[in-house]
Amino acid sequence: MKKSVFDPFLPVALVKGWSDLGLWKCHQCGQCSAVCPSQQHGGIHAREIIERALLGAINVEDEGIIWLCMMCQSCTERCQLDVNPSFVITMVRNLASERGNIPQQYVDEAKLFMKTALSFPKTGLTKKMRSEMKLDDFDIDQGALTEISFIVNKTRLGRLEL
Ligand code: SF4
Numbered sequence: 001m002k003k004s005v006f007d008p009f010l011p012v013a014l015v016k017g018w019s020d021l022g023l024w025k026c027h028q029c030g031q032c033s034a035v036c037p038s039q040q041h042g043g044i045h046a047r048e049i050i051e052r053a054l055l056g057a058i059n060v061e062d063e064g065i066i067w068l069c070m071m072c073q074s075c076t077e078r079c080q081l082d083v084n085p086s087f088v089i090t091m092v093r094n095l096a097s098e099r100g101n102i103p104q105q106y107v108d109e110a111k112l113f114m115k116t117a118l119s120f121p122k123t124g125l126t127k128k129m130r131s132e133m134k135l136d137d138f139d140i141d142q143g144a145l146t147e148i149s150f151i152v153n154k155t156r157l158g159r160l161e162l
């Protein structure tokens with residue numbers, strides 16, 4: 001298990017406002033990790049995250065492994081006890097984000113999304129690919145930008161200092 005700083009408030013923070021994360025039902029069978037594509041390439045272990053969350057053994061201020069989850073939901077689908085590891089990882093990420101632990105590529109992506117309503121840059125290459133797929137070129141949608149601005153202001157994303 002990765003060595004990390006003990007954070008006695010992590011379980012409290014996780015459970016606060018979320019009455020049924022199901023952490024306590026986990027019997028550490030490891031089936032979630034077995035189906036995890038990230039784990040298969042040396043990334044995150046869902047079972048270990050649940051264990052560490054329960055123990056408060058995640059230092060959200062500098063934990064990097066949580067950002068290796070692809071949010072594919074395979075772990076949650078596999079868990080027969082409805083523990084929902086991917087949701088737990090999301091909650092840990094939210095805490096990490098609020099404490100400034102966000103990989104730069106996610107910051108860049110969020111800024112781009114807020115500015116353009118796109119999560120990837122519109123480049124010559126993307127134009128060429130759209131053309132090859134016979135898709136029309138497009139301009140930044142002002143309606144989408146207005147909607148995104150509303151969502152950003154209503155969610156945690158709007159409270160982050162990016
Ligand atoms: S989260 Fe579910 S699948 Fe994963 S170790 Fe715990 S009980 Fe098993």
Ligand code: SF4
Pocket residue numbers: 032035036037038039044045046068069070071072073074075076085086089
């Ligand atoms: S949601 Fe994340 S932790 Fe769960 S299986 Fe997918 S990559 Fe692994």
